[in-house]
Amino acid sequence: MSLKRLLKTPTGEQTPEERILTMLIQLKDTSELLISLAYTALLTNNKDIAEDIFELEETFDGFHTEFELEVLRMELEEGEEKRRLGLIRLGVAAENLADAASQMAEIVLRGVDVHPLMRLALKDADERVSRQVVDANSILAYKTLGQLRLEDHGTRIFAVKRKDQWTYDPRGRFKLLPGDIIYAGGYKEAVEKLEEVAQAKVQEL
Amino acid sequence: MVLEVLDLHFFLGARDTVMQEELQEVEYQPIPVRDLLVEMKDLSELMIDLAYSAVMFNDRDLAEEVMDMEERVDYLSYLLLMNASLAVRDKKDAEQIVSIMKTASSANKISDAAADIAGLVLHDIGIPGILWLAMSQAEEIVGRATILKKSMLVEKSLADINLEEEIGADIIAIQRKRKWTINPSETFELQKGDRVIARGSSDSIMKLQRLAAGELEKIA
Secondary structure (H helix, E strand, O other): OOOOOOOOOOOOOOHHHHHHHHHHHHHHHHHHHHHHHHHHHHHHOOHHHHHHHHHHHHHHHHHHHHHHHHHHHHOOOOHHHHHHHHHHHHHHHHHHHHHHHHHHHHHHHOEEEEEOOHHHHHHOOOOOEEEOOOOOOOOOOOOOOOHOOOOHHHHHEEEEEEOOOEOOOOOOOOOOOHHHHHEEEEEHHHHHHHHHHHHHOOOOO | OOHHHHHHHHOOOHHHHOOOOOOOOOOOOOOOOOHHHHHHHHHHHHHHHHHHHHHHHHOOHHHHHHHHEEEEEEEEHHHHHHHHHHOOHHHHHHHHHHHHHHHHHHHHHHHHHHHHHHHHHHOOOOOOOOHHHHOOOOOOOOEEEEOOOOOOOOOHHHHHHHHHHHHEEEEEEEEOOEEEEEEEOOOOOOOOOOOEEEOOOHHHHHHHHHHOOOOOOOOO
């Protein structure tokens, strides 16, 4: 499975170690995603992104508890008891990262005037990130990322939100559907073009 | 007081004690708030990456690097608050400066969390061996190297040596004295004493380390 679903409790035929590993990777990916979204929310003063962050952070909290329970249940080799503590602390650190992201999103949601300097400081010279909903009439709908080959057009989708489900770093097999919220990054012109394509204002990439 | 703490550590067995560098004193310096914020943001983001890598590969060097950066972010946060305070002249400024101070405090929080992760390595807590094995099978690792005087990399710009193309090592950060440069540009010229952090396969990192130590004289 190359799709990286975020905050999905692993089910099926996994060993306890595999379950913990999968959850650990999800905690890591989610905390990193939250932080990059937080800077984007600030940079663009975008309340939709800030709300996504709050929502994702809430799911993250629940997932973190499940992870902790799983770690407490894990059987360890003799002499490895200390390692259980390591996993717990790793989870707490990821949680602190997620909190830091919410703290930044809060600035936007409270409508605090973002200082003009912030835009200068956070802006990556010509990189841009955007959040777009895929329109039913967009040529993106019902296509896999493999078919779309966005990289050839100078942009990349790094996260997709479908209802409550987030997918981080979606791969070629991932198929976009109408209503999906895509987070894309890349050169300014390329990202703006992708926005228009997602809104079905333009019918080619 | 300090002695007592030291004694206690000694009593408990000092093996796990991590050498704490003396805190750098902070005095006001006129530095643009923007520059301070950029360095704090870049460092804190890089630290997350390095800290997780340090745990996955049980890499003490990398973990120490993260601790170093954490101290730097702390230091920068003082300077940022000082400089930002001086920029406030009216109500509007006060409102706007809050966004900067809050963001800086979040960056600080991020760097603290990264330091906690790195601490797992330095305090020998770690994660279960079986997970460690699974995670360390990643194709890419993060490694570091210090450039010695006799290295052929000295006084070469990143464009000159083109390490990413030649050996597959992507330099993501360089420390000179205390200052970090994150994602250095092509024109950045390496000097002896620079500490370099790179991402690549374990082979390519090893090659970079040998180049930096002056053990290898040719890149290709």
